[in-house]
Amino acid sequence: MKKEIDLKLEGKIDRLTNKTFKFDPRIKDGWFSAVYFLKTKKIAEEKLPNNYVTMQFFQKEHAVLCGTDEVIALLHTFADEPETLEIKSLRDGDKIEPYETVLTISGKYQQFGYLEGIIDGILARRTSVATNVYNVVKAAHSSGKKKPVIFMGDRDDHYTTQAGDGYAAFIGGSTAQATHAMNEWWGKEGMGTMPHALIQMFRGDVVAATRAYHEMFPEDDLAALVDYNNDVITDSLKVAREFGETLKSVRLDTSRTLVDRYFLRNHHLMGTFDPRGVNAELLFALRKALDDEGFHHVKIMVTGGLNEKRIREFEEKNVPVDIYGVGRSLLKLDIGFTGDLVLLNGEPEAKEGRRYRPNPRLEKVEYRPPED
Numbered sequence: 001m002k003k004e005i006d007l008k009l010e011g012k013i014d015r016l017t018n019k020t021f022k023f024d025p026r027i028k029d030g031w032f033s034a035v036y037f038l039k040t041k042k043i044a045e046e047k048l049p050n051n052y053v054t055m056q057f058f059q060k061e062h063a064v065l066c067g068t069d070e071v072i073a074l075l076h077t078f079a080d081e082p083e084t085l086e087i088k089s090l091r092d093g094d095k096i097e098p099y100e101t102v103l104t105i106s107g108k109y110q111q112f113g114y115l116e117g118i119i120d121g122i123l124a125r126r127t128s129v130a131t132n133v134y135n136v137v138k139a140a141h142s143s144g145k146k147k148p149v150i151f152m153g154d155r156d157d158h159y160t161t162q163a164g165d166g167y168a169a170f171i172g173g174s175t176a177q178a179t180h181a182m183n184e185w186w187g188k189e190g191m192g193t194m195p196h197a198l199i200q201m202f203r204g205d206v207v208a209a210t211r212a213y214h215e216m217f218p219e220d221d222l223a224a225l226v227d228y229n230n231d232v233i234t235d236s237l238k239v240a241r242e243f244g245e246t247l248k249s250v251r252l253d254t255s256r257t258l259v260d261r262y263f264l265r266n267h268h269l270m271g272t273f274d275p276r277g278v279n280a281e282l283l284f285a286l287r288k289a290l291d292d293e294g295f296h297h298v299k300i301m302v303t304g305g306l307n308e309k310r311i312r313e314f315e316e317k318n319v320p321v322d323i324y325g326v327g328r329s330l331l332k333l334d335i336g337f338t339g340d341l342v343l344l345n346g347e348p349e350a351k352e353g354r355r356y357r358p359n360p361r362l363e364k365v366e367y368r369p370p371e372d
Contacts, residue, residue, distance in 0.1 A: 133172025
């Protein structure tokens with residue numbers, strides 16, 4: 001599988017296959033298909049065995065398409081006589097318009113029709129995540145600096161979604177992912193620093209926790225989590241003084257219900273902004289404190305409750321954030337796909353309000369046997 005992914009990233013092969021996706025074999029038995037599709041398959045086999053149909057797929061937003069490789073691999077693995085199907089598709093990462101046709105499948109309904117709902121679901125989830133990540137990355141770059149965005153959605157959904165979501169995040173433009181599983185489909189490894197649990201076991205001593213981390217993982221870029229004691233400037237300066245040039249970044253993950261002790265010591269700053277959580281004023285103060293002691297090299301990473309809107313607001317104010325870590329907001333599923341039969345034996349035939357929408361951007365897909 002790694003060779004396949006390496007080739008994909010180098011542009012030497014067209015599409016990923018089931019070597020990467022590892023589909024549940026029960027798909028072939030209809031286990032994941034709506035029962036009415038299974039019943040229609042039987043009716044078509046008995047009553048209309050020679051009908052030749054075209055199914056097209058679309059959605060209704062400006063989006064970043066993802067899931068096409070997965071859908072094509074699904075068809076090549078589970079459709080009946082998949083080598084006889086005509087499949088045309090856009091590619092993962094393509095920018096798409098509302099109602100634009102992204103995929104067409106032509107053949108006998110009974111060959112592939114029962115997979116319609118699974119195809120819709122694959123495209124919906126992958127495209128939603130890729131689009132969310134793309135929008136967040138665009139916000140993070142809106143000030144002209146290409147700031148890294150780390151995908152940290154492992155705790156916000158079932159663990160079995162990680163590989164596909166991580167790939168979609170990669171398609172959307174994220175810099176790195178939090179778990180190894182999130183990187184599985186595109187051949188990298190997860191990255192991360194330290195959780196609050198590590199600091200807790202050192203009784204809140206951020207310096208001791210950071211020292212232990214560095215001793216165990218000396219090859220990692222050293223990053224300290226500094227909000228455990230709700231005093232990010234004090235703890236950031238402690239670790240910066242201790243580790244100097246070795247410290248590469250500090251991470252803030254302050255709860256939106258807390259006010260950092262910096263503001264409790266500086267009451268005169270209060271009254272003109274919301275002081276809770278990781279806010280712009282706290283970040284400006286942290287940057288100044290680090291710079292005043294010569295720690296210009298220490299980058300600031302922000303995590304916790306971030307979304308496109310908050311990141312864009314930070315960038316518009318030139319808030320000194322160098323890296324964003326984003327989770328839950330990237331998994332919001334706002335994009336749904338629809339599959340429609342639009343041609344019957346080469347002639348237009350569709351439900352009222354739908355019609356065949358040919359798209360010159362579609363590319364014909366060559367059949368690749370699942371065992372390849």
